[in-house]
Amino acid sequence: MLDDRKLAVLRAIVEDYVSTNEPVGSKALAERHNLKVSPATVRNDMAALEEEGYITQPHTSAGRVPTDKGYRLFVDRLSQVKPLSGAERRAIETFLAGAVDLDDVVTRTVRLLAQLTRQVAVVQYPTLTRSTVRHVELVPLNERRVMLVLITNTGRVEQRVIELPEVVEDTRVAHLRAVLNACLDGCGLTNVPEQIADLPERLPVEDRPVVATILSVLLETLVERHDEKIVFAGAANLAGADFTVGLRDVLEALEEQVVLMRLLGETSTDTPSALTVRIGSENPYLRGTSIVATGYGSGDRQLARLGVLGPTRMDYPVTMGAVRAVARYVSQILAAS
Amino acid sequence: MLDDRKLAVLRAIVEDYVSTNEPVGSKALAERHNLKVSPATVRNDMAALEEEGYITQPHTSAGRVPTDKGYRLFVDRLSQVKPLSGAERRAIETFLAGAVDLDDVVTRTVRLLAQLTRQVAVVQYPTLTRSTVRHVELVPLNERRVMLVLITNTGRVEQRVIELPEVVEDTRVAHLRAVLNACLDGCGLTNVPEQIADLPERLPVEDRPVVATILSVLLETLVERHDEKIVFAGAANLAGADFTVGLRDVLEALEEQVVLMRLLGETSTDTPSALTVRIGSENPYLRGTSIVATGYGSGDRQLARLGVLGPTRMDYPVTMGAVRAVARYVSQILAAS
DNA sequence: ACTTGGCACTCGGGAACACAGAGTGCTAGA
């Protein structure tokens, strides 16, 4: 039904349309890509492709444009991910290596990806759920207040000020800190609730109100940040692009954490590092845009996702290459720290 | 030269143009605002105002539009800041009160301001320079690594992982922490360098390499974060607005920390809580946009700035009211914590 | 059975044009 030449024609249409942003006609196609057939033959193939729904024409008398289905076929079978140049790889490496803390890693990553792809980059902060507690710190601020600092093995730091129900002197704070650390050190964040469930009972009765207060804040911290933080960059790249959906909608989605989260999607559990590509209407939340995303994280643990959002008419091979490369490097950086 | 009626005409022009986004003609003006004079008289006044450069006409036969100079006069002499409604005030208060930490305060503030003004809101993180050290924490990660956590009195937390030049056991780390805190507690951040200058010399010689490493990272932290972090929200509100400058330029400026910082401007030292309004070409970095900004901070110490960026054609009284109110509330919240 | 050249057809988009309407400036009179 779709012989090799028809596929080649589809590939050519996608490539030309992506680079020129204009409907591509049979004549130009036959010329530029040496298909060794006449425009008439190409027309026949195009008619077949249109029949199958891979391409469409904006007006009766214009060239053809790929449909979402056409891009899908292109991505799945007609293209291969384009690796970055050596210079680009080195640039990425040195740029990411300069990061001083987790915040910095994320910020640099998202900017890098935006610049590399000339589109909007989106990076999710490494999730807490798979992290483990590296250290819990209690810092006395004054006699009725302490600051709780939670440090995870991914370098993430959460802090919260706690109002205590009674005056607690510093030595007692130090003691509580030791107790907490003994209890939680190395513990997975998801296990924290069960770990601390019976902690108050194991302590002297006079410590219990204070400990209860601290633990409730600790739990709150874990729960609240469970819906993850997401950042984006490169919104300026939207200015040129034309979406079928309004620019306003895209910008709104970008500022809405929840929507953005859904757009990035879930990491497939089988192949966590695989590239996810959602094209146009395949995307339930923001039709008219495409998303290329993947999971990242140190080693086998996938911590979070990152990706790129752009118009359906995007250079998929290049974008996919960039996303994959950046995900690898940032995983590497995170594993090292 | 400019009698009261001419000023009234200018005010009416600004108000009408802001609300309709269309050049305003003499007839409509005389009707809507009960000026009690005929369109012909208004025309004469308009001619005078144009002569003086306060208004201009896009084409020979169109209505008048305020110039930057016209807006300036309007803001300085013809309008008064419009206070928020009681409902709005309460909404702000409860929304900001729910913040759990400094990050959260800033995030909530910027979103609030964007929503309130329907424009792009910009908030600078409270500066480190006027803060004081509340606590320095050294957390052993393994025998060659510690994490340095710096907590300021504004609730800001900076952390950095340090590679030590030698193996250091935990008790020694605890000792160093005590020394550092004794030296720095309550110390203004700008004074930190001099405070720690002679610290190595006062310690046993075997501690010096380790301490030197730690101190160099500490100094680095202070310096690096000296250029402040800035966040923005409400980019979606740009979609509708039309700037004389391209949308792309605005988005680029927003993502460029340095430019954004300059746009917000310096806090005037005399009257730190005064509203700064920069109109169109008065703004050197992004002509064609206007900025309403002010300092904020607990009590008399101005910590940073926040503001709103929008098209020159903006509702200044309302915007100024919102910026002022939000600045007050966020100052209040920061003072309380 | 597939490919090719030819040909009539369709439609979008740009150029040329006319025109209504809003708004102005000017002048003369109250």
Next chain:
DNA sequence: TCTAGCACTCTGTGTTCCCGAGTGCCAAGT
């Protein structure tokens, strides 16, 4: 000093027209 009237100048819109790119189909060629 204000007002009324009037001629004038534009922009924006709607209409028409035409060019050209591109198509679909058919018949002939391999």
